[in-house]
Amino acid sequence: MPFQRRFLPPIPVLMAFEAAARLQSFTAAAAELCITQGAVSRQIRLLEEQLGAPVFVRERQTVRLTKTGASYAREIGDALRRISNATLNFRANPDGGTLNLAILPTFGTRWLAPRLPDFVAAHPGITINLTTRLAPFDFNMDTVDAAIHHGVEAWSGAELDFLMHETVVPACSREFLAANAIARPADLLRVLLLHLATRPEEWRRWFEHHGLRPGDVPGMFMDQFAVAAQAAISGLGVALLPRFLIEGELERGDLVLACDAPMESKESYWLAWPSTRADYPPLQAFRAWLKAQAKD
Structure with missing residues (x-):
């Protein structure tokens, strides 16, 4: 639905408010916008008149946002960023x-x-x-x-x-596999497993898929596939990784399958x-x- 113009403050007012809210200072906002401190103060007062409530608490030489002012500042900041990005994209x-x-x-x-x-x-x-x-x-x-x-x-x-x-497979380095003699899924319960923080239950689901009930599955957590894959290549442990994302490493021999036991991911x-x-x-x-x- 179209916006109602009477609820839309002028852009200069919103820019002054956004800068003052972000910097928590009328003086710093004025310097950033290349206007006077008095001009920033006037813009803020115009905004407060339109809103019908204060957005800043004035305390001697400092200012701070009210609770509702802080919430309003987040939304105004997002809106101004959207306008800026739209203009940048159009110009590009x-x-x-x-x-x-x-x-x-x-x-x-x-x-x-x-x-x-x-x-x-x-x-x-x-x-x-x-x-x-x-x-x-x-x-x-x-x-x-x-x-x-x-x-x-x-x-x-x-x-x-x-x-x-997506199909995930347990992968590790050749050296790690040789040192730990892994041949079947149960053998992985005695080695270091590399978990992805975004998929904390994936190893447990993998074991259950292959007929095991391990309960909690200890190991080391990492936040990204690339880190887990590199850790596995370095011989740290076994990572459960999407096969289509590590085809290059498997072809080069940087990674090998710890055992031939794939699983289609739930997601x-x-x-x-x-x-x-x-x-x-x-x-x-x-x-x-x-x-x-x-x-x-």
Whole structure:
């Protein structure tokens, strides 16, 4: 629905408020905006008159946000960043469009990035900006148009396209395998296991998939696949990794299978986007291309 102009303060007022709120100082805000301290103070008072309540508490030579002022400042800051990003994206590509995409770090670097030249060649007018994310977030509070999601088919306020399933395998270095004589899943219960912090139950599910009931599965936790894979290559322990993300290491012999015991993950890969962006042409083009790549 269209916004109501009577609730929209002038941009200079909002810029003065955002700077003063972020810097907690009218003087510092004035210096940043290249105006006088008195001008900042007047802009803040105009805002408070429109809101009908104070946003700052004035104490001698200092100011601090009220509780409601702090909440308002977060939303105004997000709104101004959205306007700034939209302008930057338009200037960067006025004849095409820009897609701001959140990606999972290892999926992005190992699977998506090598394929992106194909998309760019097919859609030269579209610019893709990438940012890494490890967990779902609120599309209403962020500036991305879409995100690569690993999990189940659930994301509040978002639509999803299925991309692919994933098979995980226990992998380690040749030296580690030779030193520990692993031959079957039960043998892994006596070696150091490398866990992913984003998938704390994956090893337990893997053992149960292969007929074992280990209870708690101790080991070392790491926050990203790349770190876990490198630790396994270095001989630290055994990591449970998506096979399609470590094909290169397996082909080179940097990693080997600790035992031939794969498991299809409970979660899958999805492309997620807010419903409000469904008709955005760059997203539509990327969706069609990405689903074709995942199918291949």
